[in-house]
Amino acid sequence: MNVVVDRVRKSYGRGAEAREVLTETSLTVRSQEFVSIVGPSGCGKSTLLMMMAGLLKPSSGEIRLGDEPVTGPPAGLSVVFQDYSRSLFPWMSVRRNLTTALTASRLGKEEQRSRVEHALESVGLAGKGEMYPWQMSGGMQQRVAIARALVTEPTVMLMDEPFAAVDAQTRADLEDLVLRVRHEYDVTVAFVTHDIDESVYMADRIVVLAANPGRIAADLTVDLPRPRDQVETKLDARFAKLRSEVFRLVMRPDTPASA
């Protein structure tokens, strides 16, 4: 299912104090695509993602999931937030966090159980259903968040800087994890990040946003081979080229592109 951002704008305040966070933007995330959304602070990338998630209302324009307009959090769409300690529910066990995600659907106990087991296995936390988030490291908690996003078997998964609060080594593991489960569950992914390397490594396509005002600056295709590898892919010359192009667009937007 496509996610269509149709001439969406977002501003806060009225009249003279109006602050436009995102100018009129259009974007289509095609079915089963992995799109990275990257940009400097204040470019409105998280705002855009929240609107796609149905958690924020655009000031004008429309977001559609397939053919249906998004007016609130839609079915078939999951979100992974950056701060796992404030998105996972610490008073619930891991298992219960996951089954809570399933309360919206009307699945039987057996079906729920098998989905939970499958999701936990996919993120490498098999058998840890009875633990509590606060008993786990940051990396493990973010895996739980990903599992919770996957347990509903969504068509679209939105991720808002999910690895910003995690150390570099864990981040590498989690990046590969996301790529694996995306394959396994066959989800369309929109992935917001401020890490330039990450944006290139993960994606099929990179949408670069600029700030002041927030707008799409570039839409780059990533033709690196899959499956990606932390060592091999990053040795590829095309990776370096893409990486520097994105770096330029984000960090030095006023300099011209290199030949």
Added chain:
Amino acid sequence: MSARHASPLRRRLAVVGLLGLGVSTTLAACGSSSDDKAGADGGTLRVTTLGLCNEVVYWAQEKGLFADHGVEVELVKSTGGAAALTALQSGDIDLAFANPFSTMLAIDQGLDLKWIATAYETTTVEADAANAMVVAKDAGISDAAGLNGKTIGVNEVGGINQIASSQWMKLEGGDPSSVKFVALPFNELASAVASGKVAAAQVPAQNVDPELGLVSLGDPYVVAGEGSSLVFAGYVATGKEAKAKEKDLKAFQDALIETNEAFNDPANDDERFKLASAQCKQDPAVLKTLPENIYEARVDTGALERMGEILVGQDRLDDPPSPDDFVPSYVTTK
């Protein structure tokens, strides 16, 4: 708590402990040094009274009878008998208006109290009833036995009215141990019976309001007296005070005796009702019709003994204090 962390904490706690010791010893000192309010001759006596409407004392004040006998009296409002007796201990008051039952129970428990003068005695025949065991007319209760297993309202749990009511039940063929007594304010007792909250209540006779559908089963004190008067209320002082202020207390009783002579003379009725109504804020015409307890200031030691026996009969005491011990020799008896 390791030794390293304990030192400043321990020091702090030791200071607190010393402070506590200091406070408690000061309290002990304060507690005992309470009764040096005497001083000048013709001293002042602080006397408590229920509800401040004490016509006898007002008459004695108005007519200068206290001054004649060389004492001054100040009335202080208080609640029930037991509370007044406790207040005596702190030295705030000199004489507590109390009943003999509470007084004897307190003496039995170790309080040092002396009975200085009587205020009222109870009547002996139903025609003169000043109190009543009131029930609702249509409650179907016609005698003491009808109250078995029911709830009776009194103004104070364990007070004189409860003791008298239990005695009344026993003598009239009821079973007081089956009854539950409950405390309610005086002015709510009658309406509590009328509204069915309690089956009966022990109230002053004037509260038996026929318009509320209330009727009296009899005066418990008349029955409990078995033909003789009981001591209803009087004035109590601590043993220490009874010795230190002998002159003032004797003067107090003498003034009361004189007042009661005037009260018992019908020629003074109009005047005393007028005086009472001014102080007690009640219509003198109404006051005239109200039943009254007997005004008596001399102390009936025989009655006190009989009341002690009542307490024994109700298992409230094993060995009642003897009036010889708690009525000072300088008090006028009858």
Added chain:
Amino acid sequence: MTSPTTPPLTPPLTPPLTPPLTRTRPGRATTALRRTAAGVGNLWLLALVLVLWEVYGRVSESLFVPPISRILENFGDVWLGGPASQLFLSDLFWSEVTTSLSRFARGWGLAVVVGIACGVVLGRSPVIAQMYGPVVRFFAAIPNTVLLPIAVQIFGVASNMNVFLIFLGSVWVVMINTADGVAGVDPMWLRSARSLRVPRWVLYARVIVPAAAPQILAGLRVSLGIGLILMVISELYATTEGLGFQIVVAQSSFRYLDMWSAFVLIGLIGIVLNLAFGRIETRLLRWQRRTGLDAL
């Protein structure tokens, strides 16, 4: 708005080159013993107070403040001494204390249910909170003893009067604390729940109320104390049995030892209830302290 990186709690990916240094740790028995000794050691201030009391009681020979030893002796006579089948508690205990505690349980239990329910509504709806907030705070400010005559008027001389008073005195604290707790739930959790599209009852039962639990439990703890006090006060008047009633009976016959024993019993009940509550609270709120530390 980036959060700092958390230090890794998982073991490093490569095994360490040298084996870690082993430290000798005290055995579990020793640790337990040490902890008990520390706990008992903390009671030394209480012991000091008791000693002072005993000394003062004996020295002053005051009837109103008897020495602790005599109070405890009386306590044993009055409240203990039953057979083992009665848990060694006396008949008086079983007749009076169970009556009082039953009233407390009903009144406080009702206050908890009503308080949390209304508190959730007040916390979630700013409009309703504005409308009813002043009313709630007005009633919360009324001293409970003032309500006694009203309670008697409505319920007469029956246990419901006590239950009513206990309820009315305890419910406001629960309500206000619940409302505050619910209103202060981390909006990130609410956003999470929203994105999961949980049904409304799941939102309240699994997210909002547990998230507000620290504040709710704080309110419950305070109301526990208030409820106990009211249990006793409501029995000082217009009651025919119970612990407060026993105090009045003792007072009217000047049995101060009995009175003090009753006070000691009430204090013990309070301590036990508080301890039990503290246990439950710790268990329910394990997540709170850990989450706080983890977020550093």
